[in-house]
Amino acid sequence: MKKTGRYIAVFMAAVMTAASSAATFANADGLTSDNSSVIAASATQTYALRDLLSEYISRNDIDAWIVNDESMPRDIVFVGYYREDTDIPIDIVTYAQSKGYEPQLINFLQEDHKKGGLIENTEVISRLIAYFISQNKLNARIVPEAELLEDADRSCVYVEYKADKADIPDMLSAYINERSIAPELVMTGVEGSLSKQSESDADYSFEEFRQLSEAKVSALFAEKGLTEANGNILWTAEKAAQEQRLGRINVLLQPNPFPVSEPEIADYYAVCWEQDRFSSALGLSEIQFGFKQNEPVTWGILDGEGRAAYNKYCSCSISAKTADAREAAELMAAALNYVQLNPYFAAFHFDYLGYNCNPTETVKGDANCDTSADMSDVVLVMQALSNPDKYGDNGTAEVHLTAQGRKNADMNGDGLTIGDAQAIQEMLLHMN
Secondary structure, eight states: OOOOOEEEEEOOHHHHGGGGSOOOEEOTTSOEETTOOOOOSOHHHHHHHHHHHHHHHHHTTOSEEEOOOTTSOTTSEEEEEOSSOTHHHHHHHHHHHHTTOOGGGEEEEEEEOEETTEEOOHHHHHHHHHHHHHHTTOSEEEOOGGGBOTTOOTTSEEEEEOTTOTTHHHHHHHHHHHTTBOGGGEEEEETTSSBOSOOOSSSSOHHHHHTSOHHHHHHHHHHTTOOGGGTOOOOOHHHHHHHHHHEEEEEEEOSOOSOOSOGGGTTGGGTSOOGGGHHHHHTOOTTTEEEEEOOOEEEEEEOTTSOEEEEEEEEEEEEEOOSOHHHHHHHHHHHHHHHTTSTTEEEEEEEETTOSOOTTOOOTTOTTOSSSOOHHHHHHHHHHHHOHHHHSTTOSSSSOOOHHHHHHHOSSSSOOOHHHHHHHHHHHHHHO
16 A cells, blocks of 8 residues: 655643643542552553543544554554644543543654645545544445455555445545545445455365364464464364353454444444344354354454554354254364454454352452453553443443452552552562
8 A cells, every 4th residue: 555644743742731740540439549659651551541542532533543553662652643633632632631641641643644735645545434434324334455356456445335325425525525535546336346255265165164174274274374372273173162161252353344234323333243244254154153243342462572452343152053062062163263264353252151250259459350360450450440431340341340350459458549550560570
């Protein structure tokens, strides 16, 4: 893709003066503590802040985005924006401060994306059009590069829309003209006209794949770089049966890439997939398998240096439609291996039975109740304090703070504060 853009760092002197005031952190009861200790800027803190700002930007339709660039410092959250709107940085910093974060943890990048009067940077064009589609709840989507036809020009942005929504091309054309986007860099077409119909990267149908020996499946995984170090799992019938006895194996898929059937439900299906998409997109027959959509999951995928990049994913449970236990285990092993060849696959997420804390078991610092204390507990405490509606006791997130988790994480018995996150972090350092 063309990269004609140039980033300009925005100096926030007027905003940053507020940093001299003492930071306050909201506790789970909605109160604040002026004397709470502040954890030094760290990847743990910025992960929580990044998630908080991402949700705030999405919820309020702000014309900005979180910059995910591995070359940038990990202890600062970079926010990009491309409109001449000086209120965006101020709004975001003000919101972050209201949640107890210091302004120094945020930096802003304003993109200089015009050349010759027109926007020709396809990354910027994609963001602009994605924002327009979301803001207007259009039944359209930008076709991911992995789905483009072999002969597609990769220097263009492709947009597919529902065939019965004939007004969408005109709306897009008017927006392209309004925003000075180079029109030759945007291609539009009805759903399925610009993208591959077959989603699998396996070169096999599921039935063909199912006939492969374990050795051949292992060789195929090695050929495609699907290794344990990258989070992939080579499933056997025995392993699938064992894991299903312990709990539920969920497949995490990329956020919904398909047009949504009705504009009214577009917000909910920004991450989740509609139920009728799983079978065809994953290449698994509804005669053999059932699919259950779960709530979105925020998950960290490790990069090549062992750092987790957090994002929201669609969680789907797959079940074999057979009463024969052995056949069910074999079908599940084949299906779980097969989906890893799919471009939409992101990771596995295990939902073990009794995941919520057993009140009789307490592990000091174990905020997420997985029977051990680690950095994920520090992250959860930070998230619960900064975003209690999502991660607090009655939060909507799949992994949120429970009453027992709060008790475990309260390191000194004075109620959960930011100081407890620091205490858990210090405990882990001494343990290591």
